[in-house]
Amino acid sequence: MKISMTKRNVLLFFFAFLFFAAVLCATVFASFSLHALAAGEDGLFRSVSLSLRNDLVLKIDAAESVDEITVYVRGENGEELNKQTVSKKTEGVFEYHGVTPQLMANEVVITTDGAEENTVTTSVKEYCTALLGGEKGDFGLTQAQFDAVKTLAADILNYGAAAQAYTGDAGTPVNQELSDEQKDVDARYASFAAPQSVAASEGALAGGVGIRGAGVRFDNNAGLYFTVLAPNGTEDLSLQISKGEETVSLTNFAATEEVGVYKVLYEDIYLSEYALPITAQVNDGGTLVGNVVTYSVDSYIANKAEDEKIGALVKSLYVFSCSAQAYAQADPTPDDEGPLTAYRFEGEAADIIGTTQKEDHFC
Secondary structure, three states, X not given: OOEEOOHHHOOOOXXXXXXXOOEEEOOOOEEEEOOOXXXXXXXXXXXXXXXXXXXXXXXXXXXXXXXXXXXXXXXXXXXEEEEEEEOOEEOOEEEEOOOOHHHOOOOEEEEOOOOHHHEEEEOHHHHHHHHHHOOHHHHOOOHHHHHXXXXXXXXXXXXXXXXXXXXXXXXXXXXXXXXXXXXXXXXXXXXXXXXXXXXXXXXXXXXXXXXXXXXXXXXXXXXXXXXXXXXXXXXXXXXXEEEXXXXXXXXXXXXXXXXXXXXXXXXXXXXXXXXXXXXXXXXXXXXXXXXXXXXXXXXXXXXXXXXXXXXXXXXXXXXXHHHHHHHXXXXXXXXXXXXXXXXXXXOOOOXXXXXXXXXXXXX
16 A cells, blocks of 8 residues: 555654755755565665755655656646656655645655555655654754754745745645744744845846846746847857856746747755845857846845735745754754764755746846
8 A cells, every 4th residue: 555654654864964065055854764665675665855955855765676766746636747757866865856835735656666555655744744743852953953943844834835825726725734923924034134135237238138137936946037138039149147156158048928038047046045146147159248137036035025926925935945044053062861863964966836927127
């Protein structure tokens, strides 16, 4: 029979902080052990865990004999949403990136061949609920880490509920079981330093070419997009993006309904980088042209927090990102009650909601 990860199935938890070069990215890596399945002494699937970097990542630890798995989110009517066949392991585990925020309550189905005896199910809600219902001793955390991770679990669910509301999902809000205090995103938002906007544009269009606007697209992560004006098409064009000391050139120009108007998506932004200024400029055959735009995820949040349609979503995203960083920075000094257990460090490489129509305009 299919095996669901419930609190009684939790045999092991472990947490890690993740580092990308010198940039700290808040991460939860808590592992649920599953009952053994038919294949082998330890079963086909040993654990499923949740990792946070720039998106929600399910990490699936399977037996050495498993070379490939299929994962999907089960829709309201049994649809197989965001179905992926995963054959490449990262740090020894399979990774699935298909849980968009409004699907946190939906079952995630993990299988080798579709047979019931080779299939397990879980959900992000189930995972967070286990964290919220656990005791400090279950996780091997300090008191500061334990308090921070429970707050983070609640804020993840609040973000999911806001995504449900934004997309018109009529189902039960994923945060329904939280207390009124835990669900008060407005109060949580006000408790943090207000996000600051760095949105700016310098220079002018060059022959009608340049950046008209920028915004945030919410899929399984929050990615910046730039609206590019290119009246003669995008041949020989790229969009140069600079983040800190990193510079990349993007050519993923997506046509819009407007002639000569394109959108370019930039997703390589981690939770800890929402305030980081990112600059963009069009590159035409090796020459930078048009205006230089500076933007950030926090710029979007600051400008849209009171927006009637999207305000609740961006506020919950900001609270989620702040609480993730608070967890990463929580005091790791062991309590007097005993030493920490299962403590490790890891490194890893780095469209359902879709593009919002509330971008900031520059020209």
